[in-house]
Amino acid sequence: MTLYVNLAELLGARIEQGLYRPGDRLPSVRALSLEHGVSLSTVQQAYRLLEDNGLVAPRPKSGYFVPQHRTLPALPAIGRPAQRPVDISQWEHVVELVRSSPNKDVVQLGRGMPDVTGPTLKPLLRSLAQLSRRQDMPGLYYDTISGTPALREQVARLMLDSGCTLSANDLVITTGCHEALSASIRAVCEPGDIVAVDSPSFHGAMQTLKGLGMKAMEIPTDPLTGISLEALELALEQWPIKLIQVTPTCNNPLGYVMPEARKRALLNLAQRFDVAILEDDVYGDLAYTYPRPRTIKSFDDDGRVLLCSSFSKTLAPGLRIGWVAPGRYLERVLHMKYIGTGSTATQPQLAIADFIESGHYQPHLRRMRSQYQRSRDQMIDWVTRYFPAGTRVSRPQGSFLLWVELPEQFDTLKLNRVLLEQGVQIAMGSIFSASGKYRNCLRMNYAAVPTPVIEAAVRKVGENAIRLLAEEANAG
Amino acid sequence: MTLYVNLAELLGARIEQGLYRPGDRLPSVRALSLEHGVSLSTVQQAYRLLEDNGLVAPRPKSGYFVPQHRTLPALPAIGRPAQRPVDISQWEHVVELVRSSPNKDVVQLGRGMPDVTGPTLKPLLRSLAQLSRRQDMPGLYYDTISGTPALREQVARLMLDSGCTLSANDLVITTGCHEALSASIRAVCEPGDIVAVDSPSFHGAMQTLKGLGMKAMEIPTDPLTGISLEALELALEQWPIKLIQVTPTCNNPLGYVMPEARKRALLNLAQRFDVAILEDDVYGDLAYTYPRPRTIKSFDDDGRVLLCSSFSKTLAPGLRIGWVAPGRYLERVLHMKYIGTGSTATQPQLAIADFIESGHYQPHLRRMRSQYQRSRDQMIDWVTRYFPAGTRVSRPQGSFLLWVELPEQFDTLKLNRVLLEQGVQIAMGSIFSASGKYRNCLRMNYAAVPTPVIEAAVRKVGENAIRLLAEEANAG
Numbered sequence: 048m049t050l051y052v053n054l055a056e057l058l059g060a061r062i063e064q065g066l067y068r069p070g071d072r073l074p075s076v077r078a079l080s081l082e083h084g085v086s087l088s089t090v091q092q093a094y095r096l097l098e099d100n101g102l103v104a105p106r107p108k109s110g111y112f113v114p115q116h117r118t119l120p121a122l123p124a125i126g127r128p129a130q131r132p133v134d135i136s137q138w139e140h141v142v143e144l145v146r147s148s149p150n151k152d153v154v155q156l157g158r159g160m161p162d163v164t165g166p167t168l169k170p171l172l173r174s175l176a177q178l179s180r181r182q183d184m185p186g187l188y189y190d191t192i193s194g195t196p197a198l199r200e201q202v203a204r205l206m207l208d209s210g211c212t213l214s215a216n217d218l219v220i221t222t223g224c225h226e227a228l229s230a231s232i233r234a235v236c237e238p239g240d241i242v243a244v245d246s247p248s249f250h251g252a253m254q255t256l257k258g259l260g261m262k263a264m265e266i267p268t269d270p271l272t273g274i275s276l277e278a279l280e281l282a283l284e285q286w287p288i289k290l291i292q293v294t295p296t297c298n299n300p301l302g303y304v305m306p307e308a309r310k311r312a313l314l315n316l317a318q319r320f321d322v323a324i325l326e327d328d329v330y331g332d333l334a335y336t337y338p339r340p341r342t343i344k345s346f347d348d349d350g351r352v353l354l355c356s357s358f359s360k361t362l363a364p365g366l367r368i369g370w371v372a373p374g375r376y377l378e379r380v381l382h383m384k385y386i387g388t389g390s391t392a393t394q395p396q397l398a399i400a401d402f403i404e405s406g407h408y409q410p411h412l413r414r415m416r417s418q419y420q421r422s423r424d425q426m427i428d429w430v431t432r433y434f435p436a437g438t439r440v441s442r443p444q445g446s447f448l449l450w451v452e453l454p455e456q457f458d459t460l461k462l463n464r465v466l467l468e469q470g471v472q473i474a475m476g477s478i479f480s481a482s483g484k485y486r487n488c489l490r491m492n493y494a495a496v497p498t499p500v501i502e503a504a505v506r507k508v509g510e511n512a513i514r515l516l517a518e519e520a521n522a523g
Numbered sequence: 524m525t526l527y528v529n530l531a532e533l534l535g536a537r538i539e540q541g542l543y544r545p546g547d548r549l550p551s552v553r554a555l556s557l558e559h560g561v562s563l564s565t566v567q568q569a570y571r572l573l574e575d576n577g578l579v580a581p582r583p584k585s586g587y588f589v590p591q592h593r594t595l596p597a598l599p600a601i602g603r604p605a606q607r608p609v610d611i612s613q614w615e616h617v618v619e620l621v622r623s624s625p626n627k628d629v630v631q632l633g634r635g636m637p638d639v640t641g642p643t644l645k646p647l648l649r650s651l652a653q654l655s656r657r658q659d660m661p662g663l664y665y666d667t668i669s670g671t672p673a674l675r676e677q678v679a680r681l682m683l684d685s686g687c688t689l690s691a692n693d694l695v696i697t698t699g700c701h702e703a704l705s706a707s708i709r710a711v712c713e714p715g716d717i718v719a720v721d722s723p724s725f726h727g728a729m730q731t732l733k734g735l736g737m738k739a740m741e742i743p744t745d746p747l748t749g750i751s752l753e754a755l756e757l758a759l760e761q762w763p764i765k766l767i768q769v770t771p772t773c774n775n776p777l778g779y780v781m782p783e784a785r786k787r788a789l790l791n792l793a794q795r796f797d798v799a800i801l802e803d804d805v806y807g808d809l810a811y812t813y814p815r816p817r818t819i820k821s822f823d824d825d826g827r828v829l830l831c832s833s834f835s836k837t838l839a840p841g842l843r844i845g846w847v848a849p850g851r852y853l854e855r856v857l858h859m860k861y862i863g864t865g866s867t868a869t870q871p872q873l874a875i876a877d878f879i880e881s882g883h884y885q886p887h888l889r890r891m892r893s894q895y896q897r898s899r900d901q902m903i904d905w906v907t908r909y910f911p912a913g914t915r916v917s918r919p920q921g922s923f924l925l926w927v928e929l930p931e932q933f934d935t936l937k938l939n940r941v942l943l944e945q946g947v948q949i950a951m952g953s954i955f956s957a958s959g960k961y962r963n964c965l966r967m968n969y970a971a972v973p974t975p976v977i978e979a980a981v982r983k984v985g986e987n988a989i990r991l992l993a994e995e996a997n998a999g
């Protein structure tokens with residue numbers, strides 16, 4: 048099943064290495080089929096994957112070409128995280144990041160904040176205001192712990208787009224995706240259990256594992272296709288893993304969309320070893336392709352996938368409204384949600400339900416998706432222009448987060464300190480690893496419409512990195 | 524230090540037993556001082572405690588009398604919970620209660636819902652609406668994880684009234700008091716640890732202990748003066764207790780305010796055995812006396828008290844805004860709060876900060892306090908009138924919850940089922956015990972201004988109880 052992925056990786060590597068130059072025509076489908084002894088449709092799938100990732104461009108009737116307009120920087124390397132379950136560290140760096148408040152004097156490239164300033168979000172604010180003026184004040188009452196039925200119905204409807212046929216009763220509304228993750232992990236695991244995670248991985252999910260007393264088994268991850276199934280299989284054979292935690296669609300921080308076939312294969316692995324999957328889909332609706340990619344949950348036929356998500360990235364994080372579709376763990380998750388926070392805030396749930404029901408969600412998504420896609424290209428251009436030679440960059444297929452890999456010896460801890468003094472906030476790579484790897488990496492947010500202020504900030508990041516590298520070289 | 528409490532209990536018992544009748548003059552302070560060999564001020568303190576609890580009434584220049592206007596039913600008995608740490612049960616009954624949504628066809632006497640319909644809450648709704656109309660939309664952004672500084676400042680200011688001098692930096696804002704409890708317990712305890720709790724105790728706190736894997740050591744509790752310090756001391760000697768969890772001010776479900784001297788003594792015990800105290804003060808601002816009673820936290824000089832509270836009972840629970848003053852556990856609580864939900868919703872925090880800063884909080888409290896006090900008297904009258912002979916009733920000194928104890932053999936499980944069919948919801952006593960005790964008890968909410976509909980509901984509870992008792996007597 049991973050034939051086409053292997054082929055895509057091979058071709059991708061050739062392009063990255065400069066074997067084919069911008070504008071070059073690539074080998075025909077037929078030629079590659081012969082060369083590699085695979086079917087025509089396998090080659091076509093491989094090309095489609097490369098196309099999704101911006102590495103090749105089709106021209107009608109003439110085949111595939113290396114895109115003209117720009118040379119993309121190389122992709123990040125596949126990580127080599129710890130080969131055994133580890134206790135999670137890095138809280139002291141995470142807390143520095145999440146303690147920061149919105150601040151006009153700092154360009155905040157570090158947090159997972161969407162752009163909330165667009166006009167398509169206005170109806171949500173209107174709903175909120177209207178609810179506050181209603182005589183019966185529904186927002187002031189305790190909600191039922193599984194969440195307002197009106198919202199659960201709308202979420203169930205939205206989830207059809209990712210291939211899930213669920214009903215309102217299959218869902219639990221939570222205080223952001225964060226609580227969905229936390230309640231799900233607690234529903235499945237006991238302290239001391241081992242959880243396999245894609246690496247690099249969202250720092251919040253990792254700190255949640257830490258706080259709940261779990262160990263993380265970090266699995267290497269391909270920057271185009273996601274968690275290595277081969278490495279995962281090996282880990283499942285070697286360790287008593289209880290849960291596989293992944294963000295397969297518009298991954299944070301790498302931005303890839305795991306191909307559908309690999310999603311299915313991941314589910315098969317989980318079934319074979321009888322472990323649960325926690326699928327974090329918080330950026331799933333922000334994939335640049337339409338219709339949006341399917342979730343692993345959509346293939347789940349025995350209730351082992353707990354799908355977690357929220358409106359934090361698609362609408363606004365300050366509302367703190369998320370959900371989980373916990374499959375067979377529904378009752379456990381409900382208990383864990385109850386003990387964490389009781390019920391969820393009522394008013395934002397009602398406002399979001401109204402926003403979706405009135406048809407405002409899809410137009411908003413469409414607008415944000417194309418804004419983010421354009422900002423991505425701009426951000427990659429800036430990094431190409433301002434960052435040290437040899438910098439590698441992810442190719443996000445959705446959302447608004449870019450992963451940047453500096454030369455191996457570089458340490459972003461120092462860079463981060465310097466930048467904070469200069470009014471620029473980034474997210475250091477080390478917090479995306481349980482064990483403090485990825486010290487030479489950083490993550491930047493490109494949600495906002497590009498402005499000279501943002502360009503100047505990105506430029507500062509690059510120039511400081513160049514200076515620090517030079518200083519290091521001199522010292523060394 | 525408990526001399527005056529002992530004396531008050533003795534006098535209280537004599538009154539309850541009918542030794543003194545309504546209108547009778549009670550022994551003079553001097554006489555009691557001689558009789559019991561205690562100081563005049565000890566007797567005065569005892570009388571003041573009885574007065575706070577509505578058992579005696581002072582008449583200027585003529586001493587203390589048994590109140591004329593009504594005979595209060597007897598107080599609930601002191602519970603005899605398990606004599607060892609237990610695993611917590613009852614989730615199946617709790618979930619039934621907390622799953623219920625607001626429903627116009629059911630008179631909901633079961634939940635801890637305040638009255639949110641009064642005019643003094645309107646400015647809060649206005650603030651919420653205004654925030655939704657602001658151009659810069661502050662409510663949509665991720666807040667810093669410790670909570671909006673503006674709100675933390677206001678909470679620190681309010682806490683002065685309970686004797687605490689804290690700054691904004693000593694506080695963490697949470698998703699309701701529920702998250703404050705959950706983060707605090709996790710900050711102090713490991714799964715398997717033993718937590719001492721006042722019994723009966725808030726079911727949510729107990730389920731949180733359960734969900735986090737703790738064992739509960741239930742300590743007997745006096746319906747006037749709170750957790751038995753003698754029993755607690757014994758338990759501390761016998762078991763490796765990590766945390767003492769109490770609701771000493773306007774206790775849920777018993778409604779007592781633990782006398783200040785006993786609060787100090789509880790802190791001394793905790794210091795002697797070097798354990799932490801989780802003080803749940805969620806109803807503290809709703810005490811009927813002014814100024815409000817001091818918290819245990821206000822005496823804490825080595826940071827071992829984690830004070831948890833929220834605006835759920837004083838303003839509105841649907842907002843889900845609470846806080847914790849975690850003392851020496853601040854960093855741990857912050858981590859646990861982060862892993863539970865990330866940050867707290869931004870907009871309600873800003874609205875509440877504005878409400879308090881604009882001076883609306885105290886007038887609202889004043890109004891609610893006196894409304895609740897009047898409803899309490901009405902509710903006690905109804906129970907006296909409609910419930911079986913021998914029913915015992917708490918004397919809440921604040922908040923809006925009444926604890927009712929039916930004859931010992933009674934089981935509220937059956938009563939609850941019958942009542943739900945008749946559109947009345949109560950809270951069964953068994954959920955207030957870790958081990959399902961208090962089956963013959965129930966809790967009713969008297970927050971709303973009394974109406975014939977509520978009277979009819981209370982009457983239904985009483986009449987069904989009488990019927991079920993008679994049926995049982997016939998069967999037995």
Ligand SMILES: Cc1ncc(COP(=O)(O)O)c(C=O)c1O
Nearest residue numbers: 159223224225249299329357359
């Ligand atoms: C992958 C991932 N999951 C979950 C979250 C948390 O989302 P929420 O803000 O809804 O709790 C984030 C936020 O950054 C994220 O990146």
Ligand SMILES: Cc1ncc(COP(=O)(O)O)c(C=O)c1O
Nearest residue numbers: 635699700701725775805833835
């Ligand atoms: C004693 C006690 N603590 C905590 C809570 C939970 O409060 P919140 O709704 O703010 O989470 C309640 C609610 O009933 C309560 O009675």
